[in-house]
Amino acid sequence: MRQRVNVCGEVLCPEPACPKHLALIRDVSASGVFLYCNLDPPIGTDLTVTFTMPGAEGYVEVFCRGKVVRRELYPAGAATGIAAKLYRQEISALS
Numbered sequence: 001m002r003q004r005v006n007v008c009g010e011v012l013c014p015e016p017a018c019p020k021h022l023a024l025i026r027d028v029s030a031s032g033v034f035l036y037c038n039l040d041p042p043i044g045t046d047l048t049v050t051f052t053m054p055g056a057e058g059y060v061e062v063f064c065r066g067k068v069v070r071r072e073l074y075p076a077g078a079a080t081g082i083a084a085k086l087y088r089q090e091i092s093a094l095s
Contacts, residue, residue, distance in 0.1 A: 002029040009051025011037050011082075024079070025051045032086055033064055036079035041068050047084050052094065063090040 004027045011023045023037040033049055041047065049064045065088040072081030 002027050002032075005051075005053050007051050007053050009035065009049055011035065011039060012048040013039070013041055014046050023049065023051075023082075025049070025053075026081075028053075028062070028064075030086070030089065032069075032084060033066065034081065034083045036081055038079050039082070040071065040073070040080050041082065043068050043071065047082070049084070055091075055093065057093070059094045060091050061094055063092075064088065 005025050007025050009023045009025045011021045012018070021037050021039045023035040026034045026036065035049065045068045047066055047068060050062065052059050052061050064086050066084035066086040068082055069085045070083035074080065
C-alpha cells in the first residue's frame with residue numbers, strides 16, 4: 001500500500017557525474033517511490049534514495065534502490081517528478 005510521506009531525502013545515481021541531490025519524497029510503498037528532484041534521469045536509470053520518516057515507535061531511516069520507470073517533466077526551473085520501482089529497501093530505527 002502506498003503511503004504519502006512528504007519528507008526530504010537524498011537521491012544518488014551511479015554515474016560519477018551525478019552527485020547527491022536533495023529530493024522531496026511524495027510517497028513510498030514496498031515496491032516503489034515517487035519523488036521530486038532537480039535531476040532528470042533517463043528511464044531505466046538506477047537510483048539510491050535515502051530519507052527519514054515517522055514510524056510506529058519513533059523515526060526510521062529508509063534506504064532504497066530502484067530503477068526509474070516514469071518521469072513527469074515540468075516547466076524550466078521546476079523539479080522533475082520521478083517514479084522508481086524498488087528492488088531493495090532497508091528500514092532501520094533511529095536511536
